[in-house]
Amino acid sequence: MTTDSHGISPDTTPEEFWDNFYSAGDRVWSGRPNAVLVREVTGLTPGRALDVGCGEGGDAIWLAREGWRVTAVDVSRVALDRGAEHAASEGVGDRIDWQRHDLSVSFPDGTYDLVSTHFLHSWLELPRERILRTAAGAVAPGGVLLITGHAAFPAWAPDPDPEFHFPTPEEVLAGLDLADGQWDVLISDVHEEKVTDPGGEPATRTDNTVKLRRH
Structure with a gap:
């Protein structure tokens, strides 16, 4: 059986790949929320939120x-557990519904006041545009859609x-195929974020963000 440079064989499922990814260490990510989430959601009236591709739950726990x-x-x-x-240790376990979905196959039910997805990228084939269109459809009237990705x-x-092509904000918006007159584009930009590299040194990363509000 052949594998590519990431050790992915043709029959590797997304669940197998990401379970192996998260099983490689006690924790992959910092546990802190993404900076864009904090910046763009602070001040919104809390309601129902959907965290698409939540990983180990740093964003969901902050929300x-x-x-x-x-709903995370x-x-x-492995990541959900x-x-x-972590949520239980922070005293917010009862406020988060952890759901396993292969987003190319299934998506959580319902509508939400906030739908947020950060860095929905994959080494495996991923129908990202279709998933983001589905995410937009899950935004309740008056709700917010927040998409951040690497640039x-x-x-x-x-x-x-x-x-590998990272979509621009303009391409993200075009891919959403939103109905005319039903959304306000609040943010569509490329920005630099101060981060820490894997060696623990200060670094800069270039990302893009799209934020919309549904009428």
Whole structure:
């Protein structure tokens, strides 16, 4: 059986890949919320939130602390279990519903006052545009859709794939295929974020963000 440079064989499922990814260490991410989420959601009236591709739950836990009722979705049971344990230790376990979905196959039911997804990228094939269109459809009237993605590989990325394309904010908006007159574009930009690289050193990463409000 052949594998690619990321050790992915042709029959590797998303659940297998991401469970292996998260099983490689006690924690992959910092546990802190994404800076864009904090910046763009602070001040919104808490309601029902959907965290699409929640990973180990840093964003979902922050939202719960801020008063939101959160549905947190990921394909990896390892990540979800880790997030649930972290949420319980923070005293917000009862405010988060952890759901496993392979988003190329299924999506949580209902509508939400906030639908947020950060860095929905994958080494596996992923119908990202279709998933984001579904996410937009889950935004309740008056609700907010927040999408943040990488604009380029970070400087520390090992062997970045020159063929990989990170969508621009304009491409994200076009891919959403939104009905005319039903949404306000609040943010559509490329920005730099101060982060810490894998070696623990200060670094800068370039990301893009799209924020919309449904009428």
